[in-house]
Amino acid sequence: MPNKLGHLLELWFLVQFTIRAVVSGEWAVWYNSRELCVFKSSSVSFNCTYDYPAGFRVKTLQWSKPGPQPGQPIIVFHTQPDKIHASYRGRAQITRENKNCTLSLTNVSSSDVGTYFFRFTTFSAAWSGAGGTSLNVAVLPFRVSVNSSREGGFIQEGDAVNLTCAAQNCTPPGVHVTWYKNRVPISQVKSKTLSLVSVSLSDFGNYTCGLNYSDTSTAPEILLNVRYGPKNVTLAVHPTSTIQSGRSLTLICHGYANPQVEIYTMYKVNETDLLRIGWGYNHTIPVVSPRDSGQYICLAENAVGSQNSTVISVRVEDPEYLSFLPAVLGAVLFGVIVAVVLLFFIKRKKQSSSTSESTKKLPKEEFTPEPESRGSLPNLQTSAATASEECYDNLAFQCQSDPEDPQLTYAELQFPPASSDRSSWNREEDISVVYSTVRTHREHKRATQGPK
Known part of the structure; x- marks a missing residue:
């Protein structure tokens, strides 16, 4: 019975305390943020509120964080300034109005990292907020x-x-x-x-x-670093895709990849199949022949994937001298035909000219002047090839050529009187002029030589 009465009394006191705490307040500290992060040299605020039952009066307010030694906290802020740690003096302030315990900290440094706690005391009690706020x-x-x-x-x-x-x-x-x-x-x-x-x-x-x-x-x-399979794989031909037989041909395969291409494989397209002809990014055919004509392709591979190139065509032609041989033979044959025809006509023309000359007879022509009372004129044969040939001593002879017809030559003959005494000849009183057309040298020659 006494035990039952004791329990009833404890329950009655608990109910009374709870009612009074609800009506008059309670012992409590609330941190709005459990973790804070700010840049170095910036400012930070630890938002905080607290409460306590009515009838109590606050004596001190304090912010602190654990120190290097257990049980010896570092005082960040205190209503008694002499208790503040030297590293926080002048940097920490607190808001006291309306049970506000927010702490403002300026010029934050790496040494300020830690967990901060708020604590207040009255004349008869003290209360600390559990958990605190961490600053990084x-x-x-x-x-x-x-x-x-x-x-x-x-x-x-x-x-x-x-x-x-x-x-x-x-x-x-x-x-x-x-x-x-x-x-x-x-x-x-x-x-x-x-x-x-x-x-x-x-x-x-x-x-x-x-x-x-x-x-x-x-x-x-x-x-x-993004890894990817081969891309933009191309196949090139050196020196050219059209090449003469007997020369050297090189196939070059190239592609972009990350990691770089590990395997290059060369193929020749054989109808519907692929015939592997070599490994590596280049493949050389030392001496090509017509059987090397066709289509070629390459495949590039790495650890991520693979890709083949587009198909490229190669054509092997005969050497240049073989390709020009028909044209050369045709030109030679044409020249031979032309030469034969020309020789035929030349020979025929010569035969015709010889026949005409042999059948033609040219008589000798002489210049015979008419007899005059003063004497007889000797026979004169003049060549048209030159106007400066020797004139007879018994004649005063002047020769000149016609500028319009160089084959025509005029001779002016002055005859002396019939008397044998040449000194008594008066040229001014008795002058006879005879113009004679002199044949050309060729005609003269024909006339003098007669027929062959």
Whole structure:
């Protein structure tokens, strides 16, 4: 019975205390944030409120964090300034109105990292808020981390990739950063995470991030190394796809890949089949022949995939001298025919000319002047080939050629009187002029020689 009465009394006191706490307040401390992250040299606020039952009066307010020695906390703020740790004096302030215990801390440094607790005391009691608020300091510059959906530590074309921009220790919430790819801003992204749903070759490059207002915050560049199979595989021919028989021909295969192409295989298209002719990115045929004409293709492979080139055609022709031989033979034959025809006509013409000359007789012609009273004129034969031939001594002879007809020559003859005494001849009184057309030298020659 006494035990039952004791229990009833305890229950009655508990109910009375609860009713009074609800009406008059309770012993409590509330922290609005359990974790805080700020940049170095910035300011931070520890939002806090507290309460206590009515009838009590607050004596001291205090913020502290655990010190290096257990049981010896570091006083960050105290209503008695002499108790504040030297490293926090002048940097820590508290709001006292309306049971507000918010702590403001300026010029935050790495040494401020830790968990902060609020405690208040009255003249008869003391209360500490459990849990406290943790402070972490973000150290710049930022760092870029890469997270991929593929295991193995590499990124392959088609994978989902997230790039995260974060400072050392922590990253303040709500911060806006600028992303850069190959030093060019990606203006449409401002969040701490850059998401690439399906990476491709175009996403390959160097990435970095930083605050809009601070170059010192920019992260070191990180390479987004996207692996992909061979692309843009081409097959080239050197020196040319049309080549003369007997020369050397080289096939060259090339393609882009990451990692680089490991295997190149050369094929010749044989109707519907492929005939492998060699390995490596180039293949040389030292001496080509017409049987090497046809279509060729190459295949490039790496650890990610493979791709073949387009088909290229090769044509092997005969040497140049063989291709020109029909034309040369035709030209020679044509020349021979022309020469034979010309010789035939020349020979025929000569025969005709000889026959006509042999049948033609040319009589001798003499110049016989008419007799005059003064004497007789001796026979005169003059050649038209020259106008300066010797004239007879008994004649005063002047020769001249006709400028209009060089084959025509005139001779002016002056005859002396019949008397034998030449000195008594008066030229002015008795002059007889005879003009004679002298035959050309050729006609003269024919006339003098007679027929052959």
